[in-house]
Amino acid sequence: MEFTTGDLKALFGAFSVRMATERDRLCALDGVIGDADHGIAMEQGMKAAADAARAAEGTLQDVFNAAAKGFLNAVGASSGPLYATALLRAGKAAGPRGSMPSGELRTVIAAMRDGIVQRGKAEPGQKTMLDAWAPAADAAVDGQDADAIAAAARQGAEATRDMIATVGRAARLGERSLGHPDPGSVSAAMLVEEICNAMKTA
Amino acid sequence: MNLTQKLINDGNAAVDEMLAGILAAHPEHLWRPDNAPRAVVARHGPRTGKVALVIGGGSGHEPTFLGYVGRGLADAAAIGNVFASPPPQPAVDAAMAASGGAGVLFMYGNYAGDVMNFDMAAELLEMEGIEARTVLTTDDIASAPRDQRQKRRGVAGNVFIFKAAGAAADMMMPLDEVERIARHANDRTFTMGVALSSCSLPQTRRPSFDLPDGEMEIGMGIHGEPGVRRGPLRSANDVADEIMDAILAEMKAPAGDRVAMLVNSLGATPLMELYILNARIAERLKAAGLVVHKTLVGPYCTSLDMAGASITIMHLDDELQRMIDHPCDCAMFRS
Numbered sequence: 001m002e003f004t005t006g007d008l009k010a011l012f013g014a015f016s017v018r019m020a021t022e023r024d025r026l027c028a029l030d031g032v033i034g035d036a037d038h039g040i041a042m043e044q045g046m047k048a049a050a051d052a053a054r055a056a057e058g059t060l061q062d063v064f065n066a067a068a069k070g071f072l073n074a075v076g077a078s079s080g081p082l083y084a085t086a087l088l089r090a091g092k093a094a095g096p097r098g099s100m101p102s103g104e105l106r107t108v109i110a111a112m113r114d115g116i117v118q119r120g121k122a123e124p125g126q127k128t129m130l131d132a133w134a135p136a137a138d139a140a141v142d143g144q145d146a147d148a149i150a151a152a153a154r155q156g157a158e159a160t161r162d163m164i165a166t167v168g169r170a171a172r173l174g175e176r177s178l179g180h181p182d183p184g185s186v187s188a189a190m191l192v193e194e195i196c197n198a199m200k201t202a
Numbered sequence: 203m204n205l206t207q208k209l210i211n212d213g214n215a216a217v218d219e220m221l222a223g224i225l226a227a228h229p230e231h232l233w234r235p236d237n238a239p240r241a242v243v244a245r246h247g248p249r250t251g252k253v254a255l256v257i258g259g260g261s262g263h264e265p266t267f268l269g270y271v272g273r274g275l276a277d278a279a280a281i282g283n284v285f286a287s288p289p290p291q292p293a294v295d296a297a298m299a300a301s302g303g304a305g306v307l308f309m310y311g312n313y314a315g316d317v318m319n320f321d322m323a324a325e326l327l328e329m330e331g332i333e334a335r336t337v338l339t340t341d342d343i344a345s346a347p348r349d350q351r352q353k354r355r356g357v358a359g360n361v362f363i364f365k366a367a368g369a370a371a372d373m374m375m376p377l378d379e380v381e382r383i384a385r386h387a388n389d390r391t392f393t394m395g396v397a398l399s400s401c402s403l404p405q406t407r408r409p410s411f412d413l414p415d416g417e418m419e420i421g422m423g424i425h426g427e428p429g430v431r432r433g434p435l436r437s438a439n440d441v442a443d444e445i446m447d448a449i450l451a452e453m454k455a456p457a458g459d460r461v462a463m464l465v466n467s468l469g470a471t472p473l474m475e476l477y478i479l480n481a482r483i484a485e486r487l488k489a490a491g492l493v494v495h496k497t498l499v500g501p502y503c504t505s506l507d508m509a510g511a512s513i514t515i516m517h518l519d520d521e522l523q524r525m526i527d528h529p530c531d532c533a534m535f536r537s
Contacts, residue, residue: 040403072290
């Protein structure tokens with residue numbers, strides 16, 4: 001099965017709808033250990049990414065690049081540079097092609113993880129979005145099926161409850177961050193789920 | 203839960219509508235470059251051969267940041283969404299408009315998002331042949347232990363730290379020297395705050411955190427990040443004492459030294475309460491043998507509609523005193 005630029009534009013549309021739906025829940029999670037704006041940043045960022053992707057012409061890489069720029073310029077914040085870099089890396093992995101086999105969305109997930117590591121310089125276990133992206137990428141590189149990759153991301157996000165934040169804004173909380181999931185990892189698991197849905201239906 | 207009451211039109215448009223109002227109110231101080239909707243530049247200030255001081259960060263802290271753009275202080279500011287770092291482009295736009303060919307100094311509070319976005323902006327400027335350096339402010343002593351000063355947040359002390367760097371730039375000092383003075387000012391500035399109620403974002407109009415009636419949070423950040431300790435609300439003198447004990451212990455200023463101080467409202471706390479705090483702070487400084495050279499009282503670095511206050515003390519020396527006394531003329535701050 002082929003994953004086309006049209007499918008990619010639809011995927012950004014799905015990201016946007018999902019983040020808008022979950023906005024208040026993500027803000028509430030962020031309010032516990034951060035500044036309560038994570039849902040807003042993700043909603044605005046993915047709306048801008050979806051708009052830019054829809055307007056973009058050209059290859060899969062062109063659509064990813066347009067979405068990256070759209071996301072970054074809409075939000076800034078921490079999620080802006082992290083997801084913009086992730087999406088640029090994803091575009092590079094997808095390459096200047098009009099479509100790719102949908103199974104190659106696995107390399108897209110791994111590339112997004114690589115971009116987040118490159119920009120944020122975090123490691124797994126520090127209670128960040130990487131704690132969802134890294135297990136998802138590991139499962140993807142391992143060739144697991146879409147449901148297993150999505151489950152890995154969800155479990156990764158859930159596991160942040162037991163972590164003490166050591167980078168990012170929540171790091172100043174020390175042990176007070178224990179018991180609360182990292183909102184960035186929760187939204188990351190949702191995005192991985194949408195990619196995995198696309199992998200199944202494309 | 204009831205939504206908080208705000209005089210807004212559309213939560214998502216709040217920052218841009220505020221900017222339109224500020225530009226309409228202060229045309230003699232501020233202008234906005236074409237095609238740069240989130241950059242504001244000082245009408246007077248940027249000039250050939252002068253280091254450009256560019257500040258910025260999320261909105262919701264007014265008059266920080268854009269209120270401190272003006273001659274003798276910052277040359278330009280990049281403006282983010284509420285409590286969110288601006289993306290790289292507004293910082294590039296601000297720097298390009300303010301650049302006088304002597305380099306750019308970015309100054310902003312130490313938050314992960316701001317660091318990533320401004321670092322990307324600095325890389326973009328480098329490609330344009332403009333040297334951009336960065337000094338992060340880290341004055342919030344409640345946000346990390348003393349031996350991890352580089353991890354601390356930047357909060358209301360920004361006002362004095364930006365002021366010192368802006369004065370150095372206005373005196374036409376070279377980039378090395380402006381950067382050195384900025385770091386020196388940051389090293390000698392100490393802030394701690396207390397929150398009495400939550401703020402709420404214009405987009406959600408819900409409290410950002412729960413703070414039960416009768417409680418306060420000591421050391422809370424200016425975005426509502428949890429502080430060091432939560433406990434029953436105490437008197438102004440007790441709160442001033444707790445904060446001053448922490449600041450004085452860290453500052454270790456010998457008797458006879460001079461300080462500049464700021465009693466800052468986080469948004470909803472009125473001047474009456476700030477001046478009550480100030481009476482106690484002045485007593486404490488006097489008891490420590492310190493001389494108050496300058497006092498600022500009011501809303502200088504806010505957190506939307508949060509109730510609470512912060513105390514900032516800058517430990518002056520001759521050089522910093524000269525910088526603090528240098529005149530500045532900004533839309534929301536003159537001295």
